[in-house]
Amino acid sequence: MRAKRSISSLAERFWLHVQKPGNPDECWLWQCRSDPNTDTGRYGSISDEDRRGLKPHRVSWLLHFGPIPTGEYVRRSCRNSRCVNPKHLYLVQDGLARRFWEKVDRNGPTQAHVPHLGNCWTWTGYLMPEGYGQVALPHNQGAALSHQIAWQLTHGAIPEGLWVLHKCDNRVCVRPDHLFLGTHQDNMADMDAKGRRPRGESAPWSKLTEDQVRTIRTLSATGVNVDDIAE
Numbered sequence: 001m002r003a004k005r006s007i008s009s010l011a012e013r014f015w016l017h018v019q020k021p022g023n024p025d026e027c028w029l030w031q032c033r034s035d036p037n038t039d040t041g042r043y044g045s046i047s048d049e050d051r052r053g054l055k056p057h058r059v060s061w062l063l064h065f066g067p068i069p070t071g072e073y074v075r076r077s078c079r080n081s082r083c084v085n086p087k088h089l090y091l092v093q094d095g096l097a098r099r100f101w102e103k104v105d106r107n108g109p110t111q112a113h114v115p116h117l118g119n120c121w122t123w124t125g126y127l128m129p130e131g132y133g134q135v136a137l138p139h140n141q142g143a144a145l146s147h148q149i150a151w152q153l154t155h156g157a158i159p160e161g162l163w164v165l166h167k168c169d170n171r172v173c174v175r176p177d178h179l180f181l182g183t184h185q186d187n188m189a190d191m192d193a194k195g196r197r198p199r200g201e202s203a204p205w206s207k208l209t210e211d212q213v214r215t216i217r218t219l220s221a222t223g224v225n226v227d228d229i230a231e
Ligand SMILES: [Zn+2]
Pocket: 026, 027, 028, 076, 078, 079, 080, 083, 084, 085, 088
């Protein structure tokens, strides 16, 4: 019931920002909130009830065709970076997504304190000393944390100021529904509650995490869609 309601409210908000031409075969343009005079070409995102920022073309896909399978991307045949016309959208599984999910063991352990979550998906690639998985990004863009990439591949960009956290407390887990977005404070409170907050303000991994988040943001700020990062 709730899911149904949230989809319809997402649809309502989504269509407010879409400009449809007379000919339905032409591109349908996503309109940013900014006005045309100050429009810097930012594509923007639309957030759902869980504060996730969704890419408009992915929302268009979701509304027309249903959920996007894990690891697949929505691309545009017209190559118009603002287009959300479902006729111009298609799914691909490629690049980063394929390399990423190939290194994931979907039969990881179930965590004893949260058995209801089901089993974890274990990142089998490179691990950092802090226990998080690390993924090399294409285009000499450095590296990112595997659970952040899992989030991005599933939901799109990580909204400004939010972190990707684990419900299962298993750092190597990249199962999308074991991940959630929270603030830095949520993260600290969560760790306090679980008694695993490192001493000192500048725990090395927390700084690194922040750097990696910035790397990913830089990618999306320069107008590179997750789709394109995948190449
Ligand atoms: Zn188009």
